[in-house]
Amino acid sequence: MARTSGQDTRDKLIRAAEEVFAAQGPDGAQLRDVVRLAGQSNPSAVQYHFGSRAGLLDAVMAGRQARTERVVAPLLEALCADCGVRELLTALVTAEASLLADDRGRRCLRISSGLSHETGLRTGRLHPALDGTAYGRLIGRIGDRLEALPEPVRLERLDLALTLIGAALADRARQGLDGTEPLTGQELFLADLVGTTTAFLHAPAPHGA
Known part of the structure; x- marks a missing residue:
């Protein structure tokens, strides 16, 4: 037994x-x-x-976060103090994309893509699982570069940007798990994801915001 x-x-x-x-x-x-x-x-x-189910999901996500943290911590350490949004997003996307290397990481990307609202960004306070981590500090630095935006727009836009990144990587993960040939190579895919998200974050605030 x-x-x-x-x-x-x-x-x-x-x-x-x-x-x-x-x-x-x-x-x-x-x-x-x-x-x-x-x-x-x-x-x-x-x-x-x-x-409970929630406790099991927390354990799954804790393992996923630990693997991402091992990649993002040295990337964040290497960034200059005044680097821009593109450089910061490159570090974030690189760390997240490291999970595409094996099926276990791909599965975790699929799971976490539906949990992006759990970051706590819209409340202005990070989820306890992210607070104090290198990943959380990286998100905070990206937010600092968007200080010209009104706070509600900035918080919502940053949360949506993370949702976009999560969804794009989850779709890439699905293709890997299914054996589907992607339209673009990995390098081009990640560069386009960084560029697209950078443009999204830098879009001017709507009139009257």
């Missing part, structure tokens, strides 16, 4: 959740499918180890 205790079981459940959540969506995923894929016989294994 498969055990439902220990770090090994937690890791199996997290990896299974990545696969099931990516295929079925975080809200529509069946936990019994996660338990079965993880090779567990106890149907309450998720509740035992994570407390």
